[in-house]
Amino acid sequence: MELFKERRVLTVSALTALVRGLLEENFEQVWVEGEISNLACPQSGHCYFTLKDAGAQIRCVMFRNAARSIKFTPKDGMRVLLRGRLTLFEPRGEYQLVADYLEPQGIGGLQLAFIQLKERLAKEGLFSELHKSEIPKLPRKIGIVTSPTGAAIRDILTVLSRRFANVELLIAPVRVQGEGAAIEIASAIDDLNRVGNVDVMIVGRGGGSLEDLWAFNEEVVARAIHRSAVPIISAVGHEIDFTIADFVSDLRAATPSAAAELVVRSKDELTAELEALAHRLDVSQLRRLERARALVTALARAVTDPSRILGHLSQRVDSLDARLVREAGLILDDASERIVTLSARLARQSPALTLERSAERLATLSLRMDHAMIRRLACASESVGLASGTLNAVSPLATLSRGYSIVRKLPERSVVRHNSQVAPGDRLELRFASGSALCTVDASRGESESLTAPPRSV
Amino acid sequence: MAVEKFETALKKLEDVVKKLEGGELSLDDSLKAFEEGVKYSAFCSKKLNEAERKVELLIKQRDGSFTTRPFEEEE
């Protein structure tokens, strides 16, 4: 072997274990033909013997369960067909066959027929995986095609009641061996398909000889199984018994018990799975709600209350308002001050004072005018008085009042100074100091005494 | 002599008085001069009286009733 080309030191145990692994891996199931010798069946129920032919021999063991399943009693010198696996008995470094099936030699005809049918149906495609349907996990109603009195139904019921109490079973009772058994099995499969209302079907029987199992190797059964719409689990005999039915069924169980196990998976398993799913369902939804709640809460908190902004704005409005009112006051005060100042200046410029001064001046001028006029009149009056007085003083009327008269000849009123100026009859006017008289000349005399005026004294 | 001015009349009066005071005049002339002087003197007196009355009146008017007879109406 390639593995050991290089120098690699192993312990005996290791090597032995390696060899044992190789043996068990490569000879998991072998069929061997030979003659039994050295047979020993002690109290334990296990059987020990040697299988030999002309050239070699192999140590064999058949443990209690397998030994119990064989329907004949093996004897030394008996030629047998053996099914088993190779293993290594480490303490002695011997390899041996662990037999699980043993049959006497000499059933060659049935075997040949089996092989021939198997080849034909395989060629037809009856064993194809494509035709196999899924076995429901939780069948509500299970159809069972078997003998109502066989070991198979008992085993199935035992398993079902242990695994899953609540299931409906509908047994289609058939004979499972002997003449006509195959036909019965095939029509029972059809019947259950038609009227059974089953979710899955178990078709099988307990272990037996090849002859006993033969019905399950017949074509009519294979065809019925292939036809069935309901998934079918074949459960014929014990583990070593392969039948045509096994090949064509949707699932093969080694035994009816195993079939029951397959049909009904552990309720606990399903319950656990369901619970796990339900838990995940709850958790995912609750988490989703939690996340949404957290988001909503955060966002709701982020919807800030505008009161603070309102406060700021309110303050700003108040401040502006105060400035507005103050400004109005200042403007009014300013205007008021200007008016008051100007009015006061105006009042100081009242014309009353000017008027008073003007009135005074006017009064003075009037007075001066009056005085001047009065003086003027007085002066004139004085002049007139003086002249008039002097006139009176030199008035010629004083001479007349001394007795002189002035004579005028009429009508010419010429002053008469000489007698010659008059003739009798002339009309004369005499003027006295006071008054006058009209006279007529009687006579005119010349040269009387003339009067001479005395010298004038100063 | 209606349009005679006061001052002319006063002058003539004074001239008459001077002529009369000169004594050179005949009685008759001096009488005539005197008569003239009397006339002038009377004229002057009359003028003076008129002036005085007028002045009195004006003063009275002015001081009395500026308001009753508006000044402007006389214009």
Next chain:
Amino acid sequence: MAVEKFETALKKLEDVVKKLEGGELSLDDSLKAFEEGVKYSAFCSKKLNEAERKVELLIKQRDGSFTTRPFEEEE
């Protein structure tokens, strides 16, 4: 869903759980999905617990019809 099969319901439950765990659903849809999931899970639970134990024999009559009768294990 009355005739729903256990497997279908279980499968649907699984689908619902996966959808929910995918987290892409709206709240309403997740509620609906959750409700469905609850129904499926309840259905499965019921199915697991419900079925009565019954063992019957299918009897073919002479006229070809079928009847059933309880199966006694002692048979």
Next chain:
Amino acid sequence: MAVEKFETALKKLEDVVKKLEGGELSLDDSLKAFEEGVKYSAFCSKKLNEAERKVELLIKQRDGSFTTRPFEEEE
């Protein structure tokens, strides 16, 4: 002389007074001057009185009742 101004009238009054006081005028002229002077004086007096009354009134108005008689109505 209706449109005579106070100041002009006062000036003329002063001129009259000076002329009168100068004593160079004939009686008639001084009478005329006096008459004029009286007129001027009266005119001035009248103007002054009016002005005083007006000023009094204005001061009274200003100090008293701006509000009772709206300013605009006088326009």
Next chain:
Amino acid sequence: MAVEKFETALKKLEDVVKKLEGGELSLDDSLKAFEEGVKYSAFCSKKLNEAERKVELLIKQRDGSFTTRPFEEEE
């Protein structure tokens, strides 16, 4: 908004929060945004409450009484 979906409302709430945080809103707009925010957050809360109650109820129903109320009747 009666038919508003939770996600839509949540999205709108988020938009409102962004707008508010942007700080560029006028008084009216920020009031409106606040109002909307309050409405959307209330709506979301309500929807969540309902959803939580529903989920609780469904879980209780499922866990409690699968048998009393057959699942199929609700279909």
Next chain:
Amino acid sequence: MAVEKFETALKKLEDVVKKLEGGELSLDDSLKAFEEGVKYSAFCSKKLNEAERKVELLIKQRDGSFTTRPFEEEE
């Protein structure tokens, strides 16, 4: 002058006062100026009083009843 503005009147008042203070005016002119000044001063006072009353009223209105009389109705 009814439509006279406060500032214009105030300016005119100032001009009048300056003219009066310059002392170059005739009696008539100063009378007229004084009269004008009184009018302007009265006008300004009146305007100011009105303004003060209006301001008081506005402040009272504002402080009093924002709510009873909505602002918009005045528009």
Next chain:
Amino acid sequence: MAVEKFETALKKLEDVVKKLEGGELSLDDSLKAFEEGVKYSAFCSKKLNEAERKVELLIKQRDGSFTTRPFEEEE
């Protein structure tokens, strides 16, 4: 001004105050400006009061009873 926005009014109030403080306005104009300012200020105050009341109400609603008054009815 019924549809005036708060910000616009606040801006206008500010402008009015600045104009008044600038001191370049006539009395009439400053009165008008003051009147406007008072209106804007009152308007702003009113808007703010309304806003405050609304916010209070919304907060009360939000904090109080999402559940008693379904959100949808207000739509």
